[in-house]
Amino acid sequence: MKIDISYLSEPRDFEVLYEALSNAYDRGYHGILAIDLSDCRFIAVPGHMALITAGRFWHQLTGQPISLMNIAPDIHAYIDRMLILDRCSKYIQIAEDLTLEKGFLRSAATVKLLEVTSIASEVKKNVCDVEAVVRQANRILHTWFPNSEERVGGLLTVLAAITENVVHSQDQGFVMIQRYQTLGDALGSRVDIVITDLGIGIEESLRPRVETMSVPERQLLFPKGSDYLIYALKQGVSRRATGGGMGLHQVKELVGQWHGQLLIRSLASKISIDERGTVIQEDLLTYVPGTQVVFRVWGSWLASDMALC
Amino acid sequence: MVSAGYAEVIKQKIIELSFTKIAGEAGRKGDLLVTREAGREIAAHLTSLLLGKSADTCMILDFADVEFMDASFADEVFGNLVVARSRRQLEPRCFFLRDLNETCLFNLRACLDSRPNREDQLLRNSFVPVIVNANTIEFVGKYENHIFETFELLKKRKIITTHDVMDAFSVSMPAASTRLKGVYDLGLAIREEIRDEQGMQYKYYWPL
Numbered sequence: 001m002k003i004d005i006s007y008l009s010e011p012r013d014f015e016v017l018y019e020a021l022s023n024a025y026d027r028g029y030h031g032i033l034a035i036d037l038s039d040c041r042f043i044a045v046p047g048h049m050a051l052i053t054a055g056r057f058w059h060q061l062t063g064q065p066i067s068l069m070n071i072a073p074d075i076h077a078y079i080d081r082m083l084i085l086d087r088c089s090k091y092i093q094i095a096e097d098l099t100l101e102k103g104f105l106r107s108a109a110t111v112k113l114l115e116v117t118s119i120a121s122e123v124k125k126n127v128c129d130v131e132a133v134v135r136q137a138n139r140i141l142h143t144w145f146p147n148s149e150e151r152v153g154g155l156l157t158v159l160a161a162i163t164e165n166v167v168h169s170q171d172q173g174f175v176m177i178q179r180y181q182t183l184g185d186a187l188g189s190r191v192d193i194v195i196t197d198l199g200i201g202i203e204e205s206l207r208p209r210v211e212t213m214s215v216p217e218r219q220l221l222f223p224k225g226s227d228y229l230i231y232a233l234k235q236g237v238s239r240r241a242t243g244g245g246m247g248l249h250q251v252k253e254l255v256g257q258w259h260g261q262l263l264i265r266s267l268a269s270k271i272s273i274d275e276r277g278t279v280i281q282e283d284l285l286t287y288v289p290g291t292q293v294v295f296r297v298w299g300s301w302l303a304s305d306m307a308l309c
Numbered sequence: 310m311v312s313a314g315y316a317e318v319i320k321q322k323i324i325e326l327s328f329t330k331i332a333g334e335a336g337r338k339g340d341l342l343v344t345r346e347a348g349r350e351i352a353a354h355l356t357s358l359l360l361g362k363s364a365d366t367c368m369i370l371d372f373a374d375v376e377f378m379d380a381s382f383a384d385e386v387f388g389n390l391v392v393a394r395s396r397r398q399l400e401p402r403c404f405f406l407r408d409l410n411e412t413c414l415f416n417l418r419a420c421l422d423s424r425p426n427r428e429d430q431l432l433r434n435s436f437v438p439v440i441v442n443a444n445t446i447e448f449v450g451k452y453e454n455h456i457f458e459t460f461e462l463l464k465k466r467k468i469i470t471t472h473d474v475m476d477a478f479s480v481s482m483p484a485a486s487t488r489l490k491g492v493y494d495l496g497l498a499i500r501e502e503i504r505d506e507q508g509m510q511y512k513y514y515w516p517l
Binding site for chain 2: 092123124126127130131134138147150152153154156157160161164246247250253259
């Protein structure tokens with residue numbers, strides 16, 4: 001069975017992908033699912049995260065991978081460069097026997113991006129994974145922003161927070177970072193940090209805290225699923241057993257300070273915060289287990305000018 | 310009488326420790342401090358280090374080699390430490406932090422500012438003193454004004470007694486005594502027991 005995906009740029013495109021996948025399963029198809037990308041000219045990092053999420057979800061449902069077909073050469077080269085096929089081979093395959101004509105160079109000196117990196121949920125392994133990814137990102141970010149410790153520190157704060165949160169998911173997470181040079185002077189560059197897991201979701205991870213509330217209080221605070229995501233962003237929310245609960249609040253604060261964007265999707269709900277601070281909640285989406293987070297900021301990232309617009 | 314000799318003794322009891330080294334002793338690399346679990350490992354080691362010193366020792370934890378510390382780590386190490394201290398679950402020990410970069414300070418603030426909201430019981434003073442420069446020490450976290458005022462008086466005069474606090478703030482002797490004990494219990498002063506014609510009293514010394 002094949003599904004056609006023309007765009008994987010915006011969050012609404014990801015919903016098209018998830019819905020198509022869910023429909024295919026509901027119709028009784030449980031084999032390798034082909035994703036036709038013939039109309040897709042560019043996929044940003046959140047789109048690749050959506051593909052990984054879809055691939056893992058399909059594999060979880062059927063035991064089979066998704067298979068990407070009719071991929072543009074640039075996209076193929078990028079997928080290869082990001083090690084998506086290498087590290088997610090169980091979930092994502094390439095349909096045709098493509099020859100990678102022009103690969104992107106990869107070497108120890110290549111520091112333009114953080115390839116897809118696995119983050120464990122088991123506590124001890126999570127420490128090692130988070131430390132390793134923060135260490136690598138620290139090196140990368142210092143080459144991107146050599147004169148801006150504040151920006152580097154803030155981005156590392158976001159990265160540490162969302163990767164450590166994988167512990168609560170009880171599932172493996174995958175994280176990526178990419179910097180894009182945008183056209184036009186107004187925006188400068190863009191940095192995307194994305195993470196995905198197929199774990200228990202934010203609502204379930206807040207259960208120890210929520211269970212201490214009375215039923216009326218719970219009904220008042222959480223009439224819908226996305227209200228759990230809003231709650232998770234509040235300062236001082238504690239997962240009582242672990243004492244945590246600050247990470248997403250810090251991420252939200254930095255999004256606000258830097259006029260960035262934040263998207264958090266968990267199970268069948270989503271919240272998005274745009275650069276003006278407007279919060280949109282969406283519910284009754286296609287159910288996809290786990291949590292996906294997209295953090296995005298823009299700025300004039302020239303070495304001599306660290307001012308953000 | 311001012312015990313000038315004791316003031317000299319205090320200076321000899323200042324111990325400066327690299328936090329990176331402390332982390333290394335607990336099995337971590339120490340330049341990038343992340344996750345609550347890593348914080349747990351180092352917190353145990355730090356507490357044992359603090360309690361292993363006498364009450365008249367002042368430790369300065371130097372963060373010069375720490376490039377990054379996240380809020381979870383800071384919460385597990387310093388958040389739990391200041392809560393225990395605030396609830397008098399820890400013997401008074403004097404320590405200050407120094408040379409935190411902006412990001413480490415930002416994340417330390419994030420955890421300590423939010424800590425009172427994440428506790429079941431009321432927290433009065435849950436802060437860490439941070440040496441910002443030669444003239445400035447910032448309390449990061451929650452603190453009561455009278456603690457800060459008394460600390461600033463001690464910083465100015467270097468040695469104070471109950472009578473000094475009574476005069477400076479126009480408070481009664483019990484109130485002055487409570488203020489000074491509060492400062493001492495929070496690890497912001499060293500004290501010496503003095504017996505003179507007025508009986509037994511404490512002299513409080515600037516620890517740095």
